[in-house]
Amino acid sequence: MPxxxxxxxxxxxxxxxxxxxxxxxxxxxxxxxxxxxEFFVSLYKEIMERNEGFDMDGKGEDLFFLSNGHISxxxxxxxxxxxxxxxxxxxxxxxxxSRLQGHPTTHEGLPGVRIASGSLGQGMSVAIGAAQAKxxxxxxxIVYSLHGDGExxxxxxxxxxxxxxxxxxxxxxxxIDLNKQQIDGSTDxxxxxxxxxxxxxxFGWTVLDIEKGNNIEAILNGMAEAKSxxxxxxxxxxxxxxxxxxxxxxxxxxxxxHGKAPNDDQLAVGLAQNAETLGDY
Numbered sequence: 001m002p003x004x005x006x007x008x009x010x011x012x013x014x015x016x017x018x019x020x021x022x023x024x025x026x027x028x029x030x031x032x033x034x035x036x037x038e039f040f041v042s043l044y045k046e047i048m049e050r051n052e053g054f055d056m057d058g059k060g061e062d063l064f065f066l067s068n069g070h071i072s073x074x075x076x077x078x079x080x081x082x083x084x085x086x087x088x089x090x091x092x093x094x095x096x097x098s099r100l101q102g103h104p105t106t107h108e109g110l111p112g113v114r115i116a117s118g119s120l121g122q123g124m125s126v127a128i129g130a131a132q133a134k135x136x137x138x139x140x141x142i143v144y145s146l147h148g149d150g151e152x153x154x155x156x157x158x159x160x161x162x163x164x165x166x167x168x169x170x171x172x173x174x175x176i177d178l179n180k181q182q183i184d185g186s187t188d189x190x191x192x193x194x195x196x197x198x199x200x201x202x203f204g205w206t207v208l209d210i211e212k213g214n215n216i217e218a219i220l221n222g223m224a225e226a227k228s229x230x231x232x233x234x235x236x237x238x239x240x241x242x243x244x245x246x247x248x249x250x251x252x253x254x255x256x257x258h259g260k261a262p263n264d265d266q267l268a269v270g271l272a273q274n275a276e277t278l279g280d281y
Contacts, residue, residue, distance in 0.1 A: 002046045007216050009277040010081060011041045015247045016274050017077035017281070021093040023267045028094060028102060031257035032148065033074035035179050035214070035242040039146070040078040042219040047227075049141060054084060054111040062141045063130055065115055067123020068148035068177065069103040070259070075112075076100050080281075084112035087281045121154025123147060124174060128164045128235075131172040142230055145174045150182030153191050158203070164235040165204030172235045173226045178213070179244040181255040200237040213242035248273055 014037045022028035044050070048062040066075050073093065080087045085099075092098035099108040103118030115126050127145035134141060151157070164172060176196060180187050187193060200207045206229050210222035219240070226236050244258070245251025248270040262270055 004216055007041055011037045012274045013278040014077045017090055018073040019267055019270045021073050021090055022261045025094040026261045028073055029070040029259045031244040032071040035244045035246045036074050036177055038214050038216050039219055040074050042216055044078050044082045046220055047223050063143045065123050065127045065145040066117050067145055068151050069117030072104050079112040090281045120151045121156040124157050124160040128160055128169050131169045143172050147176050149176055149178045150187050161203045168233050169235050170231055170233050175238040175240050177242055178239050179242045181244045183258045185255050205237045206234045207237045209239045211241050213240040214246045
């Protein structure tokens, strides 16, 4: 059985990492990163089956692809705290020649990163290709991916979504971070998308909701249900209802912190709301 308190403690530390990384270089995307902290911790610590070490082939293990690459701070924090690279390397976030660029890249060989994901809308296509490769290799493991709800405004997604159901890519679980915010405002104000659930279902996917997307137990239960729905002829979509900026009160429920770094005073407030649990880098 998972130790929920340990997962929550790690999530708190990940929020500290995010705030400190973005503050140090006065650049980055804290809002979506904070909103997905519980998901990443749950995914890497409990949900995915992972091999020791890292190689790009990823045979015999579950794979994860981050499509909305701007939330790299949460990705890097959880990768480091899952043993992919030293935690103190988080101190190099967004610096020149760092392996931890603002959007994940592959040319520096950062363990855990399988694709460069800065241009939105491309991760779905890559995840589908990886899932098909697993089928060809008789590998029964699952491919997971994460996408922003605003990112679904990119048309390439819908070509890929249509393809996945047509080709019965049923070893894929794509999660949508449904925080209803994007860089210029709420998704409803920028470009209303109607019912995302109805759209995925119309494209032939199985869809389920995790209403409490910032609750670790709800995430574990919901993703276990999603996994139980794989192998049945349809790709699976999880709608993860999150709060942008979760865990830092002045960042929550607003697009304003999509790509804005906290100043010194704001950092102090945010850290005070998330007491150190595992040690800062």
